[in-house]
Amino acid sequence: MNIDFDDDIEEFRNEVRAFIHANLPDDLRDKVRRERSGLTPFDTKRWTRILHDHGGWSCPSWPTEYGGPGWSYEQQYVFERELRENDAPPLDLFSAGMVGPALIEFGTDDLRQRFLPGLANGDILLCQGYSEPNAGSDLAALQCRAVREGDEYVINGTKTWTSSAPYADYLFGLFRTDSSGKKQHGITVLFVDMKSPGLSISPILSFEGGDELNQTYFDNVRVPVANRLGEEHKGWSIGKYILGMERFGSAEVGLSTGTLRRLKEIAGEEPANGERLIDDPEFAREVASVEAALRQLELTEQRFLFGPGGPDAMGFEASLLKVKGTELHQQILTLMVEAIGAYGHVEPDGEPDDKANAMPLGPEAIGYAAHTYFNMRKATIWGGSSEIQKNIIAKAVLGL
DSSP: OOOOOOHHHHHHHHHHHHHHHHHSOHHHHHHHHTTTTTOOHHHHHHHHHHHHTTTSTTSTTSOGGGTSOOOOHHHHHHHHHHHHHTTOOOOOIIIIIIIHHHHHHHOOHHHHHHHHHHHHHTSSOEEEEOOBTTBSSSGGGOOOEEEEETTEEEEEEEEOOOTTGGGOSEEEEEEEOOOSSOTTSSEEEEEEETTOTTEEEEEEOOTTSOOOEEEEEEEEEEEEGGGEESSTTBOHHHHHHHHHGGGTTTTOHHHHHHHHHHHHHHHHHSEETTEEGGGSHHHHHHHHHHHHHHHHHHHHHHHHHTSTTGGGGOSHHHHHHHHHHHHHHHHHHHHHHHHHGGGGGSOOSSOGGGGGGSOOSSSGGGGTHHHHHHHGGGGGTTTSOHHHHHHHHIIIIIOO
């Protein structure tokens, strides 16, 4: 199955493509072309503002009454693909794709008025407070406690793997408010101001030297009850809803397509036995294999997204796409590192906190290829590890 979009959607595609070419800042395009190395939350914020000012394009799934463009699923799909294939920064997933829809579905009018405009225009940056040192894959085992005292909750405990916490304005998180029943009961969703007294952040350095991951500590942090999303003790279903909003585009076909294109560019320039690397039969065969697999994944994604019920009907299918999509992207990055050969072991010049923007000693790709390869090893873990996703698939399909 290959989706043949009607003329209106193809006209929309051309409109999106023309807008990106005319409005995407060159420095942001360059960072994306280097596998997003050096791309900061402030860059995302700048791009969000540009998209927002063009008819709410920063939040493509939102209805018009909340500041979105009111697009169809087909338009959302085409928009996401054009961003990826034209070297534009990705949308802010937390704001546009996850928390915004949850606020629209479960939030009070007060919460929507306070948060939705800032999420749409980039004024509010979010980080996610789900995982804990002993509650990741088994998220319902979380123990970071929020005790209600009058019109406030007092939070004590810790969250881990808090991406971009130092840059965020608010953390949206799951907190334990009751322990008397099943572990899925007694969980509450709160928005926590990152400037709150008693909240501290400690970076977790990843293998390639990045510090986007953090551990967040709560020491009697006070949060207004007005910052609660949904009912007290009943946040588990909301938390799952927020994670489920990742289902649209969970295969990351557009991301892999862009990386594959850059791999071919590198292989077309790198020498191998007196010829171009891309002309080496064995390497060309590996590239062709991942390209065929990516095409198969794209068709499968389209079948799920535009089949009966659309993306709202997706259950285990999202897990299938996530497993295959993240693994395939890692395979493409592996080939990229192989393409630059020994240069992949060379540290680029520059200060330790600016490696991604440093001048490489060899092919330009060494400034980002190995760095991205190691960074993206975590892709098969975030949002639920591949093992957890396979359990979901086995339960849904095989009844195990």
